[in-house]
Amino acid sequence: MANKTISVTVNGGSKTSEVEPRRLLVHWIREALGLTGTHVGCDTSSCGACTVLLDGTPVKSCTMFAVQADGRRVTTVEGLQQDGKLHPIQEGFKEEHGLQCGFCTPGMMLMGAALLEENPDPSEDDVRWAISGNLCRCTGYQNIVKSVQWAAKRAASEQPGAHA
Amino acid sequence: MFPRSFDYLAPESLDDALSMLAEHGEDAKVLAGGQSLIPLMKLRFAAPDYIIDINRITGLGSVHENGSLSVGALVRTHDIERSELIRRRYPAMAAAAPLISDPLVRNLGTVVGSLCHADPQGDWASVMLAMNADIVCRNGAAERRIPVSEFVQGPFTTTLDPTEIATEVDIPDPGADTFGTYMKLERKVGDFASVGVAVHLSFDGRKVERAGIGLTAVGPANIKATEAEQLLAGAELDGGTIARAADLCAEAADPHSDLRGSADYKRAMVRVFVSRALNAAAAGKAA
């Protein structure tokens, strides 16, 4: 069973490695790249802890082979901050106490970040809908929703020409 | 969980994919969204020697109307959920899309993949049964069309040949005056249906011209409620007709008791959903 060489742009940098085709994307990210922010929750496609963005679209990295990502762009939670500055969604989770144990948090933040790209001013319903494939065993979701909405406000106030 | 080892093939044209399939046939599996196949491979319920990933093939990802509606093999459930054309013209599809699995799965899972997977709890097959859709398949240079009602044979079984690729699902023009919906009882977001009902009607004035009804998760495969469809064709949607059609659908259902509910309960829910859908259609006519 032939290995494949893949090149994937991960968090802005190009990563090339040889992988067995059966290697799941999540294991490649965690074990080959050492990016352990992407979690394995259920390993049965049900929880969303393994969420990454593939060309900007949220997917379950436990339900995809690493070879499928060849030539594409992957963003993990480690890629949210830019130049040492936290992404508004990360600040939102801090300000609104959007996490407890933190296990679901990388997936929640990536879902939130992807939502804000499409919908800069989401209602509570919009946020709940967007995170409906991501399970949290701790928070009861309330503060996760608030965190995403906090981030939306922050991002809006950072727009050039916005009134704070 | 690790699937068994396999060779990965990523053809860039449909012809290449078909010749790979012709060579490996029974030993190969087509990979579309992977949202059913990969979980099965992880559990080793599926252990193909070759994976033929069709995601790099161009030309399979479009939704367009040309006398009928063509939904290509790489159209994701998410694409349907967002399509303005679907919302305007194909309300049963628009209603079903957001009720299927969860946003992450919908971003990858395809409509055609769901039909090929033929899970009796899959939602798309009921919608396509109600809309009298055909699957278009290629085998080498040969193309054939199979009505979805003949395509799905039983649990996880279709009439697709191992060397065939389904390239699109083709949905007849619903006409100008239509009604459609999908109703789904699920225990939580992302769960498979306890019961699902797809209803599609084309009207000629106050009369139903064509009726399509598909039932999910109440039999060994999705069920086309043909007797109810025949009763409705040519009829007006009065209370008696609606009640009789709902009864016929409940009789057509063949559910089993399981964790999601008893057989009696599921049958009763089929009756409730069909009657709600038809009442909504009648109310739309009266308005």
Ligand SMILES: Cc1cc2nc3c(=O)[nH]c(=O)nc-3n(C[C@H](O)[C@H](O)[C@H](O)COP(=O)(O)OP(=O)(O)OC[C@H]3O[C@@H](n4cnc5c(N)ncnc54)[C@H](O)[C@@H]3O)c2cc1C
């Ligand atoms: C957590 C979870 C929840 C889900 N909930 C639901 C739900 O509520 N309702 C529902 O209907 N589904 C549900 N699904 C299934 C999901 O919708 C799948 O995406 C879909 O059934 C299969 O589509 P796919 O593109 O992912 O197919 P794949 O997984 O890629 O393929 C499925 C099968 O079809 C074959 N195949 C795919 N495309 C072709 C083709 N073009 N030609 C020939 N063969 C092909 C493959 O070889 C394979 O055997 C759920 C899945 C998950 C993981």
Ligand code: FES
């Ligand atoms: S670990 Fe991927 S969905 Fe749970």
Ligand code: FES
């Ligand atoms: S914070 Fe613990 S699972 Fe969400």
